[in-house]
Amino acid sequence: MIKSLLYLFSFIFIINFSSAQTYKQVKIYLSDHDDVNQLYQAGLDFDHPHLTKDNAIIVFIDEDDYALLKSSGFNYEVLIEDWIEYYENLPVLSDAEREEVLNQTQRDFSVSGFGFGSMGGFYTFDEAIAELDTMFMLYPDIITEKVSIGTSIDGRQIYMVKISDNPGVSESEPQVLYTALHHAREPESMMQMIYFMYYLLENYSTNAEAQYLIDNREIYFIPVLNPDGYEYNRQTDPNGGGMWRKNRRNNGGSYGVDLNRNYGPYEYWNAPNGGSSTDPGDDTYRGTAPFSEPETAAIRDFLASKNLKNALNYHTYSNLLIYPYGALEHETADSLIFREFASDMTIFNGYVYGTDQQTVGYSTRGNSDDYYYDG
Ligand SMILES: [Zn+2]
Numbered sequence: 534m535i536k537s538l539l540y541l542f543s544f545i546f547i548i549n550f551s552s553a554q555t556y557k558q559v560k561i562y563l564s565d566h567d568d569v570n571q572l573y574q575a576g577l578d579f580d581h582p583h584l585t586k587d588n589a590i591i592v593f594i595d596e597d598d599y600a601l602l603k604s605s606g607f608n609y610e611v612l613i614e615d616w617i618e619y620y621e622n623l624p625v626l627s628d629a630e631r632e633e634v635l636n637q638t639q640r641d642f643s644v645s646g647f648g649f650g651s652m653g654g655f656y657t658f659d660e661a662i663a664e665l666d667t668m669f670m671l672y673p674d675i676i677t678e679k680v681s682i683g684t685s686i687d688g689r690q691i692y693m694v695k696i697s698d699n700p701g702v703s704e705s706e707p708q709v710l711y712t713a714l715h716h717a718r719e720p721e722s723m724m725q726m727i728y729f730m731y732y733l734l735e736n737y738s739t740n741a742e743a744q745y746l747i748d749n750r751e752i753y754f755i756p757v758l759n760p761d762g763y764e765y766n767r768q769t770d771p772n773g774g775g776m777w778r779k780n781r782r783n784n785g786g787s788y789g790v791d792l793n794r795n796y797g798p799y800e801y802w803n804a805p806n807g808g809s810s811t812d813p814g815d816d817t818y819r820g821t822a823p824f825s826e827p828e829t830a831a832i833r834d835f836l837a838s839k840n841l842k843n844a845l846n847y848h849t850y851s852n853l854l855i856y857p858y859g860a861l862e863h864e865t866a867d868s869l870i871f872r873e874f875a876s877d878m879t880i881f882n883g884y885v886y887g888t889d890q891q892t893v894g895y896s897t898r899g900n901s902d903d904y905y906y907d908g
C-alpha cells in the first residue's frame with residue numbers, strides 16, 4: 534500500500550512489565566538456534582525474549598506456558614517466581630533521588646519538561662496525553678495540537694502529534710513516524726518517546742542537530758497506540774507492573790487481540806510460520822481477520838494518508854533493533870539499506886539487529902513492520 538520506500542524498525546528496549554495471570558521470569562537454556570522454534574511449536578506463547586551471552590533466553594511466561602515448559606524437556610531456571618510480588622518489593626526512588634535524576638538530565642541533555650508519572654514512575658494514559666497538551670502550549674511553533682487518528686474498542690482516542698517547523702502546514706519534507714505502546718505492558722516505549730520529544734523541542738534553538746531535524750522533517754508521534762490495554766493495567770496495578778499486553782477486545786470467554794499480530798495483508802497475517810496464535814486466550818492472539826481491531830485500522834488509515842519514509846515502533850524489552858520480514862523467511866529487497874541504517878543506529882547502544890529470525894530466533898506474522906514496509 535505504501536508506494537515509496539518505507540524503512541521500518543522495531544526498537545526493543547529495557548524493561549517494565551504483569552495481571553490476573555501470575556507471570557514468572559524464566560531463563561531457558563538453548564543448545565542451538567532452532568530451539569526457540571521448538572519452544573514455539575511446543576505451544577509456548579512468549580514475545581520479546583532477552584538473549585543472554587551464555588546461549589539462553591530470558592522471558593516472561595504465564596502459568597499455562599510454565600506448565601508447558603516444565604514438560605518440554607528444556608533446561609530452565611526460574612528467575613522471578615511471581616512478577617507482581619517481585620515488582621512490589623523493588624526499591625523505590627526517594628524524592629531527593631528523583632530530584633537528582635531530573636537535575637542530571639537537565640545538566641547533561643538540557644531536558645527539563647520530562648518528569649515522573651504517577652504509575653510507578655510512568656505516565657498514565659491521561660498524564661501522557663497531558664504532556665502533549667503541555668508541549669503544544671510551550672512550543673506551538675514547532676509542534677501541532679494533538680489530533681485523534683481513531684478510537685479504541687472502549688472509546689478512547691488514539692492521539693498523534695507532529696513536530697516540524699511550520700507544523701500546521703504540510704511541507705514537502707520527508708515524513709517519519711514513531712509509535713509506542715502497541716503492547717500495553719511496555720510503558721518504557723512511551724516514556725522514552727516523550728523524553729525524545731522534549732529533547733527536540735527544548736533544544737531546537739540551541740542544538741544544530743535538533744534544529745536540522747525539526748526544520749527538515751515532518752516527524753509524527755503516536756505515544757499510546759493501545760490506550761485500553763494501558764488503562765487496564767493502571768486499573769489492576771495502579772503503582773505499575775501490570776502485565777496486560779493485548780487490547781481489550783471481548784472475544785467471548787477471553788479478552789484481547791495482540792495488536793502487533795493483527796496487521797495485514799492477509800498473506801502476512803496468515804503466513805504458515807506459527808508466528809501468532811489462533812487461540813483467543815493467548816497473549817499473541819492475532820484476531821479474527823487482519824485489521825479486525827480499531828487500533829490497527831486507525832494506523833492503517835493514517836499510513837494511507839501519508840507518504841512515510843521511515844518508521845520506528847518502540848517495544849520493551851531485549852535491546853534489539855528488528856527490521857522486516859517477520860512473516861517471510863528472508864530479508865527484504867532493501868536489506869542492505871536496512872543493515873546500514875541498523876548498524877548506524879546501534880553504534881552507541883550495541884543492540885543486536887536483524888530480522889525476527891536473526892534476532893529473537895522465531896517468526897512473527899501480522900506485525901506492524903512488515904505492513905508498513907510493503908503490506
Ligand atoms: Zn511489544
